[in-house]
Amino acid sequence: MNTNILATCLGLLAASLTASTTVAAADNCAGYTVEVGDRSIIVNDNADEPGHPAIGTCKIGNGMSGTCTYRDRDNDEYTLEWRSVPGAVGRATWEHVGGTGRWTNVRSTGWTRSVMVDRDVKVSRWGGDCTKTTAK
Numbered sequence: 848m849n850t851n852i853l854a855t856c857l858g859l860l861a862a863s864l865t866a867s868t869t870v871a872a873a874d875n876c877a878g879y880t881v882e883v884g885d886r887s888i889i890v891n892d893n894a895d896e897p898g899h900p901a902i903g904t905c906k907i908g909n910g911m912s913g914t915c916t917y918r919d920r921d922n923d924e925y926t927l928e929w930r931s932v933p934g935a936v937g938r939a940t941w942e943h944v945g946g947t948g949r950w951t952n953v954r955s956t957g958w959t960r961s962v963m964v965d966r967d968v969k970v971s972r973w974g975g976d977c978t979k980t981t982a983k
Contacts, residue, residue: 874957876977880915882969887915889973896977897949898925914944923948929959937961941973 878891882905891899903917903924911931918924925946932938943955957975964970 873976874974876955876957877972877974879962880959880969880971880973882971884967887917889915889917897921898923901925919950921948923950925950925953937964941975 876891876893876896878889878899880887880889885904885906887903887905889898889901889903893899898917898919901917901919903915905913905915907913912929914926914928916924916926923946926944927941928944929939929941932940938958938960941957941959943950943953946953955975955977957973957977959971959973962970962972
């Protein structure tokens with residue numbers, strides 16, 4: 848990764864961490880994503896949670912939805928689908944839709960909002976229900 852892009856990512860992440868970190872009362876997980884082009888890094892506020900950190904790629908559909916597939920430190924993958932919230936710029940909902948290993952049959956949902964955007968670098972705050980209930 849280009850050193851300038853990495854420095855920008857780290858600067859934006861540091862700035863976003865000093866921004867409001869309010870999450871909804873019903874959330875049992877929260878964190879940040881840093882996206883550079885189609886690459887994404889996701890971190891959880893709780894560093895002991897599985898899937899923290901994870902690196903992946905994102906594909907944007909029509910600009911209003913997309914998917915991101917991450918690989919965690921244990922080499923398990925999970926895929927999230929997101930959809931923009933109509934009329935709410937920079938806000939979206941997400942749903943865990945598939946995965947391998949520990950992420951097989953996980954069904955988590957939540958929200959995300961952009962907190963910093965600088966050219967092709969975007970930092971977002973996310974939260975949700977990550978109870979990791981497994982469908983049988």
